[in-house]
Amino acid sequence: MKSNRLLSITIIALAVVVCVFKAIDSYLMLRYIGAVKLYRDGLVHSYYSKWQNLAEGVVPFGGLLHLSLYTLLIIWTYRVYFNIHRLDNYQPENSLNWSVIGWIFPALNFIYPYRIISESYLEYQNQIEFDAYRTKNPILIWWILFMFSYALIPVIITFLGGNAAVANPTNGILIQLRFQILGNVGAIISMVFLARYIWNMMRLEPQFMTLAPRKAMPIEDHLIP
Numbered sequence: 001m002k003s004n005r006l007l008s009i010t011i012i013a014l015a016v017v018v019c020v021f022k023a024i025d026s027y028l029m030l031r032y033i034g035a036v037k038l039y040r041d042g043l044v045h046s047y048y049s050k051w052q053n054l055a056e057g058v059v060p061f062g063g064l065l066h067l068s069l070y071t072l073l074i075i076w077t078y079r080v081y082f083n084i085h086r087l088d089n090y091q092p093e094n095s096l097n098w099s100v101i102g103w104i105f106p107a108l109n110f111i112y113p114y115r116i117i118s119e120s121y122l123e124y125q126n127q128i129e130f131d132a133y134r135t136k137n138p139i140l141i142w143w144i145l146f147m148f149s150y151a152l153i154p155v156i157i158t159f160l161g162g163n164a165a166v167a168n169p170t171n172g173i174l175i176q177l178r179f180q181i182l183g184n185v186g187a188i189i190s191m192v193f194l195a196r197y198i199w200n201m202m203r204l205e206p207q208f209m210t211l212a213p214r215k216a217m218p219i220e221d222h223l224i225p
Contacts, residue, residue: 003209004079008202011076014069015191015198021065022184022191025058029177029184036173066150074103077113080120080201087127088213093119110151114143121201128207142193145186153183 081099084092094102094116102112118139157179 004076004205005202007072007076007079008198008205011069011072011198012195014065014072015195018065018069019188019191021058021062022188025062026181026184028058029181033174033177036170036177070103073113074100076198077103077116077120080124081116083208084120084123086214087123090123090127110147114139117143117197121197124201124204124208128204128211138193139197142190142197145190145193149183149186149190153179153186157183 078096078099081092081094081096084090085096094112098112099116102108102116121139157176160175160179
């Protein structure tokens with residue numbers, strides 16, 4: 001079985017950094033909204049340019065930060081589900097390959113990561129007869145907010161902001177910024193639930209590694225050695 005303590009700590013730290021980044025980004029968006037309103041009224045073009053540049057300047061860092069978190073989540077999910085597949089007294093509901101493929105392919109990534117993560121969470125507890133967190137609700141809340149912030153909000157921004165920009169470019173920008181702030185709030189809350197979930201799994205893992213019966217022979221259906 002694979003220990004995930006260092007990886008778990010890294011993901012929790014990244015989740016905290018994402019929260020801080022989203023808070024800063026939201027502040028920049030609010031100042032940008034104020035600057036856009038002034039610009040719309042024919043005032044202070046330099047003020048508008050300043051906050052536009054600041055707001056757009058953090059985008060590359062945000063992209064790199066989220067890509068890192070997403071990649072580590074895929075690796076972490078695989079390693080945890082690998083441990084589930086190594087159990088001698090439990091038949092997993094999904095192939096181990098889905099713990100990676102399910103994150104990557106569109107449509108499938110709305111379903112499979114949640115299924116695999118929630119199954120792993122409950123089975124870690126079942127194996128050590130631990131009842132304190134035996135519910136899927138925190139994971140479901142995290143997953144709904146995660147999908148809302150990183151999948152639904154970008155679609156809304158694209159369509160509503162684009163349509164509004166056709167009639168009035170300034171109003172289009174304001175709509176996009178307001179929905180971006182809403183997405184940031186959802187992302188911050190989802191990161192809190194993610195960090196809580198990873199923390200709970202990290203606490204359960206030592207007992208799971210000690211008590212859970214494992215198969216004598218290693219499994220073969222894996223993607224990552």
